[in-house]
Amino acid sequence: MSENVSIVIVSHSPEVARGAADMVREMVGEEVAVAWCGGNPEGGLGTDVAKIMEAIEAVYSDKGVAILVDLGGAETNSEMAVEMLPEERQAKIVICNAPIVEGAVMAATEASSGSDLKAVQATAEELSA
Template sequence: MAVGIVIVSHSARLAEGVAELAGQMSMGEVTIAVAGGTDDGSIGTSIDKVTAALQKAANPEGTLVLLDLGSAVMVAEMALEMLDPQERERVLISTAPLVEGAVLAAVEASAGSTLQEVAEAANNGHEMPKGKHR
Protein backbone atom coordinates (compact mmCIF):
# COMPACT_ATOMS: atom_id res chain seq x y z
CA MET A 1 0.00 0.00 0.00
CA ALA A 2 1.34 3.46 -0.94
CA VAL A 3 1.65 6.53 1.25
CA GLY A 4 -1.56 8.57 1.01
CA ILE A 5 -1.65 12.22 0.00
CA VAL A 6 -3.99 14.99 1.12
CA ILE A 7 -4.31 18.23 -0.85
CA VAL A 8 -5.59 21.18 1.20
CA SER A 9 -6.51 24.34 -0.68
CA HIS A 10 -8.73 27.38 -0.28
CA SER A 11 -10.30 26.44 -3.61
CA ALA A 12 -12.12 23.18 -4.26
CA ARG A 13 -11.35 23.43 -7.97
CA LEU A 14 -7.65 24.01 -7.31
CA ALA A 15 -7.45 21.05 -4.92
CA GLU A 16 -9.25 18.79 -7.40
CA GLY A 17 -7.02 19.93 -10.27
CA VAL A 18 -3.83 19.30 -8.34
CA ALA A 19 -5.13 15.88 -7.29
CA GLU A 20 -6.05 15.08 -10.90
CA LEU A 21 -2.57 15.98 -12.16
CA ALA A 22 -0.77 14.12 -9.37
CA GLY A 23 -3.07 11.12 -9.82
CA GLN A 24 -2.23 10.93 -13.53
CA MET A 25 1.47 11.04 -12.76
CA SER A 26 1.15 8.22 -10.22
CA MET A 27 -0.90 6.09 -12.60
CA GLY A 28 -3.72 5.91 -10.05
CA GLU A 29 -1.59 3.91 -7.61
CA VAL A 30 -1.87 6.45 -4.78
CA THR A 31 -4.88 7.56 -2.74
CA ILE A 32 -5.08 11.33 -3.12
CA ALA A 33 -7.80 12.98 -1.07
CA VAL A 34 -8.80 16.64 -1.36
CA ALA A 35 -10.02 19.24 1.09
CA GLY A 36 -10.78 22.36 -0.90
CA GLY A 37 -12.96 25.31 -0.04
CA THR A 38 -15.40 25.78 2.79
CA ASP A 39 -18.40 23.63 3.65
CA ASP A 40 -20.70 26.00 1.75
CA GLY A 41 -18.52 25.97 -1.37
CA SER A 42 -16.86 29.34 -0.81
CA ILE A 43 -13.16 30.10 -0.96
CA GLY A 44 -11.57 29.18 2.36
CA THR A 45 -10.72 26.10 4.37
CA SER A 46 -12.75 23.61 6.37
CA ILE A 47 -11.60 21.49 9.28
CA ASP A 48 -14.37 18.99 8.49
CA LYS A 49 -13.12 18.59 4.91
CA VAL A 50 -9.52 18.22 6.07
CA THR A 51 -10.52 15.63 8.66
CA ALA A 52 -12.49 13.66 6.06
CA ALA A 53 -9.58 13.80 3.61
CA LEU A 54 -7.15 12.60 6.29
CA GLN A 55 -9.44 9.65 7.01
CA LYS A 56 -9.78 8.82 3.31
CA ALA A 57 -6.02 8.88 2.65
CA ALA A 58 -4.99 7.23 5.93
CA ASN A 59 -3.08 3.97 5.75
CA PRO A 60 -0.34 2.20 7.71
CA GLU A 61 2.39 3.63 5.43
CA GLY A 62 1.47 7.20 6.37
CA THR A 63 -0.04 10.31 4.84
CA LEU A 64 1.56 13.45 3.45
CA VAL A 65 -0.42 16.70 3.55
CA LEU A 66 0.30 19.42 0.99
CA LEU A 67 -1.19 22.91 1.38
CA ASP A 68 -1.65 26.09 -0.54
CA LEU A 69 -1.27 28.94 1.96
CA GLY A 70 -2.32 30.78 5.09
CA SER A 71 -5.15 29.26 7.04
CA ALA A 72 -4.74 25.91 5.29
CA VAL A 73 -1.74 25.31 7.55
CA MET A 74 -3.68 26.22 10.69
CA VAL A 75 -6.71 24.14 9.73
CA ALA A 76 -4.55 21.12 8.86
CA GLU A 77 -2.75 21.38 12.20
CA MET A 78 -6.09 21.59 14.03
CA ALA A 79 -7.38 18.53 12.16
CA LEU A 80 -4.23 16.62 13.13
CA GLU A 81 -4.83 17.43 16.78
CA MET A 82 -8.20 15.70 16.49
CA LEU A 83 -6.56 12.40 15.46
CA ASP A 84 -5.53 9.85 18.01
CA PRO A 85 -1.79 9.91 18.77
CA GLN A 86 -1.00 6.76 16.77
CA GLU A 87 -2.68 8.14 13.66
CA ARG A 88 -1.05 11.56 14.15
CA GLU A 89 2.42 9.95 14.11
CA ARG A 90 1.78 8.70 10.57
CA VAL A 91 0.94 12.15 9.13
CA LEU A 92 3.40 14.79 7.93
CA ILE A 93 2.54 18.31 6.83
CA SER A 94 4.78 19.31 3.94
CA THR A 95 6.28 22.72 3.25
CA ALA A 96 6.67 21.81 -0.43
CA PRO A 97 5.10 23.90 -3.18
CA LEU A 98 1.59 22.58 -3.78
CA VAL A 99 1.63 21.53 -7.44
CA GLU A 100 5.23 20.45 -7.83
CA GLY A 101 5.25 18.82 -4.41
CA ALA A 102 2.06 16.90 -5.04
CA VAL A 103 3.29 15.53 -8.37
CA LEU A 104 6.69 14.51 -7.00
CA ALA A 105 5.10 13.01 -3.87
CA ALA A 106 2.61 11.00 -5.90
CA VAL A 107 5.30 9.58 -8.17
CA GLU A 108 7.50 8.69 -5.18
CA ALA A 109 4.58 7.15 -3.28
CA SER A 110 3.62 5.06 -6.31
CA ALA A 111 7.11 3.53 -6.20
CA GLY A 112 6.39 2.19 -2.70
CA SER A 113 8.63 4.65 -0.87
CA THR A 114 8.38 5.46 2.82
CA LEU A 115 6.60 8.51 4.19
CA GLN A 116 9.93 10.25 4.81
CA GLU A 117 11.08 9.53 1.24
CA VAL A 118 7.79 10.82 -0.16
CA ALA A 119 8.11 14.00 1.94
CA GLU A 120 11.68 14.52 0.74
CA ALA A 121 10.61 14.06 -2.88
CA ALA A 122 7.86 16.64 -2.41
CA ASN A 123 10.37 19.09 -0.99
CA ASN A 124 12.43 18.73 -4.15
CA GLY A 125 9.64 20.73 -5.77
CA HIS A 126 11.36 23.83 -4.41
CA GLU A 127 14.17 23.16 -6.88
CA MET A 128 12.10 22.59 -10.02
CA PRO A 129 12.90 25.20 -12.66
CA LYS A 130 10.04 27.21 -14.14
CA GLY A 131 11.86 28.91 -16.96
CA LYS A 132 14.88 31.11 -17.37
CA HIS A 133 15.63 33.69 -14.75
CA ARG A 134 17.02 36.92 -16.09
Template structure:
Protein backbone atom coordinates in the same frame (compact mmCIF):
# COMPACT_ATOMS: atom_id res chain seq x y z
CA UNK B 1 2.26 -3.06 0.15
CA UNK B 2 0.31 0.03 1.10
CA UNK B 3 1.60 3.34 -0.24
CA UNK B 4 1.71 6.71 1.46
CA UNK B 5 -1.44 8.69 0.64
CA UNK B 6 -1.71 12.36 -0.29
CA UNK B 7 -4.16 15.03 0.91
CA UNK B 8 -4.36 18.26 -1.07
CA UNK B 9 -5.66 21.20 0.96
CA UNK B 10 -6.56 24.31 -1.01
CA UNK B 11 -8.76 27.30 -0.44
CA UNK B 12 -10.31 26.42 -3.80
CA UNK B 13 -12.16 23.15 -4.42
CA UNK B 14 -11.47 23.46 -8.15
CA UNK B 15 -7.74 23.85 -7.58
CA UNK B 16 -7.56 20.80 -5.30
CA UNK B 17 -9.58 18.70 -7.77
CA UNK B 18 -7.40 19.85 -10.67
CA UNK B 19 -4.21 18.83 -8.89
CA UNK B 20 -5.72 15.45 -7.99
CA UNK B 21 -6.66 14.91 -11.65
CA UNK B 22 -3.13 15.85 -12.72
CA UNK B 23 -1.64 13.35 -10.27
CA UNK B 24 -3.88 10.53 -11.46
CA UNK B 25 -3.05 11.23 -15.09
CA UNK B 26 0.69 11.52 -14.49
CA UNK B 27 1.25 8.97 -11.72
CA UNK B 28 -1.68 6.57 -11.96
CA UNK B 29 -4.09 5.23 -9.42
CA UNK B 30 -1.86 3.33 -6.99
CA UNK B 31 -1.64 6.36 -4.67
CA UNK B 32 -4.78 7.52 -2.92
CA UNK B 33 -5.30 11.28 -3.18
CA UNK B 34 -7.95 13.33 -1.38
CA UNK B 35 -8.81 16.80 -2.67
CA UNK B 36 -10.06 19.04 0.14
CA UNK B 37 -10.88 22.50 -1.10
CA UNK B 38 -13.16 25.25 0.11
CA UNK B 39 -14.97 25.72 3.37
CA UNK B 40 -18.10 24.03 4.74
CA UNK B 41 -20.47 26.17 2.65
CA UNK B 42 -18.54 25.88 -0.59
CA UNK B 43 -16.82 29.26 -0.53
CA UNK B 44 -13.08 29.87 -0.60
CA UNK B 45 -11.40 28.73 2.58
CA UNK B 46 -10.41 25.62 4.48
CA UNK B 47 -11.91 23.74 7.40
CA UNK B 48 -10.23 21.37 9.89
CA UNK B 49 -13.23 18.98 9.88
CA UNK B 50 -13.13 18.64 6.09
CA UNK B 51 -9.35 18.16 6.19
CA UNK B 52 -9.70 15.46 8.82
CA UNK B 53 -12.32 13.82 6.60
CA UNK B 54 -9.83 13.84 3.73
CA UNK B 55 -7.20 12.20 5.92
CA UNK B 56 -9.70 9.52 6.98
CA UNK B 57 -10.83 9.00 3.35
CA UNK B 58 -7.34 8.06 2.14
CA UNK B 59 -5.90 6.70 5.39
CA UNK B 60 -2.87 4.48 4.95
CA UNK B 61 -0.80 2.83 7.66
CA UNK B 62 2.21 3.87 5.55
CA UNK B 63 1.26 7.48 6.31
CA UNK B 64 -0.41 10.53 4.86
CA UNK B 65 1.38 13.52 3.35
CA UNK B 66 -0.54 16.80 3.27
CA UNK B 67 0.23 19.59 0.82
CA UNK B 68 -1.32 23.03 1.28
CA UNK B 69 -1.71 26.19 -0.78
CA UNK B 70 -1.64 29.01 1.80
CA UNK B 71 -0.95 29.63 5.49
CA UNK B 72 -4.56 29.21 6.61
CA UNK B 73 -4.65 25.80 4.98
CA UNK B 74 -1.54 24.82 6.92
CA UNK B 75 -2.98 26.04 10.23
CA UNK B 76 -6.25 24.18 9.67
CA UNK B 77 -4.33 21.05 8.62
CA UNK B 78 -2.40 21.21 11.90
CA UNK B 79 -5.71 21.43 13.76
CA UNK B 80 -7.04 18.43 11.82
CA UNK B 81 -3.95 16.39 12.69
CA UNK B 82 -4.29 17.30 16.38
CA UNK B 83 -7.89 15.96 16.30
CA UNK B 84 -6.70 12.51 15.18
CA UNK B 85 -6.13 9.72 17.65
CA UNK B 86 -2.48 9.67 18.79
CA UNK B 87 -1.67 6.45 16.91
CA UNK B 88 -2.65 8.07 13.62
CA UNK B 89 -1.34 11.55 14.41
CA UNK B 90 2.26 10.39 14.20
CA UNK B 91 1.72 9.11 10.65
CA UNK B 92 0.53 12.39 9.13
CA UNK B 93 2.87 15.17 8.01
CA UNK B 94 2.49 18.53 6.31
CA UNK B 95 5.01 19.00 3.52
CA UNK B 96 6.63 22.41 3.21
CA UNK B 97 6.45 22.35 -0.59
CA UNK B 98 4.67 24.03 -3.49
CA UNK B 99 1.27 22.37 -3.73
CA UNK B 100 1.36 21.44 -7.43
CA UNK B 101 4.97 20.42 -7.97
CA UNK B 102 5.29 19.02 -4.46
CA UNK B 103 2.16 16.92 -4.80
CA UNK B 104 3.22 15.44 -8.14
CA UNK B 105 6.69 14.45 -6.92
CA UNK B 106 5.30 13.22 -3.59
CA UNK B 107 2.79 11.01 -5.38
CA UNK B 108 5.47 9.75 -7.76
CA UNK B 109 7.70 8.84 -4.83
CA UNK B 110 4.80 7.27 -2.91
CA UNK B 111 3.81 5.17 -5.93
CA UNK B 112 7.17 3.43 -5.70
CA UNK B 113 6.53 2.40 -2.10
CA UNK B 114 8.78 4.96 -0.41
CA UNK B 115 8.38 5.73 3.28
CA UNK B 116 6.56 8.80 4.57
CA UNK B 117 9.89 10.42 5.48
CA UNK B 118 11.22 9.96 1.94
CA UNK B 119 7.96 11.18 0.37
CA UNK B 120 8.10 14.29 2.54
CA UNK B 121 11.78 14.96 1.84
CA UNK B 122 11.25 14.55 -1.89
CA UNK B 123 8.33 16.99 -1.91
CA UNK B 124 10.19 19.50 0.21
CA UNK B 125 13.26 19.34 -2.04
CA UNK B 126 11.14 20.87 -4.81
CA UNK B 127 10.72 24.06 -2.80
CA UNK B 128 14.45 24.61 -2.28
Protein backbone atom coordinates in the same frame (compact mmCIF):
# COMPACT_ATOMS: atom_id res chain seq x y z
CA MET C 1 -2.75 -1.98 -5.43
CA SER C 2 0.07 -2.08 -2.93
CA GLU C 3 -0.25 0.05 0.15
CA ASN C 4 1.72 3.25 -0.26
CA VAL C 5 1.92 6.62 1.43
CA SER C 6 -1.25 8.54 0.58
CA ILE C 7 -1.62 12.16 -0.51
CA VAL C 8 -4.11 14.79 0.69
CA ILE C 9 -4.35 18.11 -1.13
CA VAL C 10 -5.83 21.05 0.78
CA SER C 11 -6.56 24.30 -1.03
CA HIS C 12 -8.66 27.36 -0.38
CA SER C 13 -10.19 26.66 -3.80
CA PRO C 14 -12.03 23.39 -4.47
CA GLU C 15 -11.14 23.72 -8.15
CA VAL C 16 -7.42 24.02 -7.42
CA ALA C 17 -7.51 21.03 -5.06
CA ARG C 18 -9.48 18.90 -7.52
CA GLY C 19 -7.19 19.89 -10.40
CA ALA C 20 -4.05 19.03 -8.45
CA ALA C 21 -5.54 15.66 -7.49
CA ASP C 22 -6.42 15.01 -11.14
CA MET C 23 -2.82 15.73 -12.15
CA VAL C 24 -1.53 13.32 -9.52
CA ARG C 25 -3.86 10.57 -10.73
CA GLU C 26 -2.80 11.22 -14.32
CA MET C 27 0.86 10.82 -13.35
CA VAL C 28 0.68 7.81 -10.99
CA GLY C 29 -2.69 6.20 -11.69
CA GLU C 30 -4.21 4.27 -8.83
CA GLU C 31 -0.91 3.34 -7.17
CA VAL C 32 -1.33 6.15 -4.64
CA ALA C 33 -4.55 7.05 -2.86
CA VAL C 34 -5.31 10.76 -3.27
CA ALA C 35 -7.94 12.89 -1.57
CA TRP C 36 -8.58 16.59 -1.85
CA CYS C 37 -10.66 19.24 -0.17
CA GLY C 38 -11.16 22.93 -0.54
CA GLY C 39 -13.53 25.71 0.29
CA ASN C 40 -15.09 26.82 3.52
CA PRO C 41 -18.33 25.38 4.96
CA GLU C 42 -20.36 28.09 3.22
CA GLY C 43 -18.94 27.16 -0.19
CA GLY C 44 -16.59 30.12 -0.54
CA LEU C 45 -12.83 30.28 -0.58
CA GLY C 46 -11.19 28.89 2.53
CA THR C 47 -10.59 25.60 4.26
CA ASP C 48 -12.53 23.52 6.75
CA VAL C 49 -11.03 21.34 9.49
CA ALA C 50 -13.86 18.79 9.22
CA LYS C 51 -13.35 18.40 5.46
CA ILE C 52 -9.62 17.98 5.98
CA MET C 53 -10.23 15.27 8.58
CA GLU C 54 -12.60 13.50 6.17
CA ALA C 55 -10.00 13.64 3.40
CA ILE C 56 -7.31 12.20 5.67
CA GLU C 57 -9.61 9.41 6.85
CA ALA C 58 -10.63 8.61 3.26
CA VAL C 59 -7.06 7.74 2.23
CA TYR C 60 -5.35 6.95 5.53
CA SER C 61 -2.58 4.40 5.19
CA ASP C 62 -0.41 2.81 7.85
CA LYS C 63 2.54 3.88 5.66
CA GLY C 64 1.47 7.48 6.20
CA VAL C 65 -0.26 10.48 4.70
CA ALA C 66 1.48 13.49 3.15
CA ILE C 67 -0.63 16.66 3.15
CA LEU C 68 0.07 19.47 0.71
CA VAL C 69 -1.43 22.90 1.32
CA ASP C 70 -1.67 26.13 -0.64
CA LEU C 71 -1.67 28.93 1.95
CA GLY C 72 -1.16 29.54 5.66
CA GLY C 73 -4.81 29.02 6.61
CA ALA C 74 -4.80 25.63 4.91
CA GLU C 75 -1.69 24.70 6.87
CA THR C 76 -3.16 25.88 10.18
CA ASN C 77 -6.43 24.02 9.61
CA SER C 78 -4.54 20.91 8.49
CA GLU C 79 -2.50 21.03 11.71
CA MET C 80 -5.74 21.30 13.70
CA ALA C 81 -7.26 18.37 11.81
CA VAL C 82 -4.22 16.19 12.49
CA GLU C 83 -4.28 17.12 16.19
CA MET C 84 -7.90 15.92 16.40
CA LEU C 85 -7.01 12.44 15.12
CA PRO C 86 -5.97 9.55 17.38
CA GLU C 87 -2.34 9.87 18.52
CA GLU C 88 -1.24 6.73 16.71
CA ARG C 89 -2.40 8.26 13.42
CA GLN C 90 -0.92 11.70 14.10
CA ALA C 91 2.58 10.24 14.02
CA LYS C 92 1.98 8.96 10.49
CA ILE C 93 0.89 12.28 8.95
CA VAL C 94 3.10 15.12 7.72
CA ILE C 95 2.36 18.50 6.21
CA CYS C 96 4.81 19.15 3.42
CA ASN C 97 6.37 22.55 2.90
CA ALA C 98 6.12 22.39 -0.89
CA PRO C 99 4.27 23.91 -3.83
CA ILE C 100 0.83 22.32 -3.90
CA VAL C 101 0.72 21.04 -7.50
CA GLU C 102 4.36 20.23 -8.14
CA GLY C 103 4.84 18.95 -4.61
CA ALA C 104 1.80 16.67 -4.83
CA VAL C 105 2.95 15.20 -8.14
CA MET C 106 6.52 14.65 -6.89
CA ALA C 107 5.32 13.23 -3.55
CA ALA C 108 2.94 10.83 -5.28
CA THR C 109 5.61 9.74 -7.74
CA GLU C 110 7.93 8.95 -4.82
CA ALA C 111 5.12 7.21 -2.93
CA SER C 112 4.25 5.07 -5.95
CA SER C 113 7.67 3.45 -5.73
CA GLY C 114 6.92 2.26 -2.18
CA SER C 115 9.02 4.88 -0.39
CA ASP C 116 8.38 5.66 3.25
CA LEU C 117 6.73 8.84 4.54
CA LYS C 118 10.04 10.58 5.29
CA ALA C 119 11.27 10.06 1.72
CA VAL C 120 7.95 11.20 0.26
CA GLN C 121 8.07 14.39 2.34
CA ALA C 122 11.72 15.03 1.43
CA THR C 123 11.00 14.63 -2.28
CA ALA C 124 8.09 17.09 -2.14
CA GLU C 125 10.09 19.59 -0.10
CA GLU C 126 13.10 19.51 -2.46
CA LEU C 127 11.09 21.90 -4.61
CA SER C 128 11.13 24.51 -1.82
CA ALA C 129 14.85 24.34 -1.13
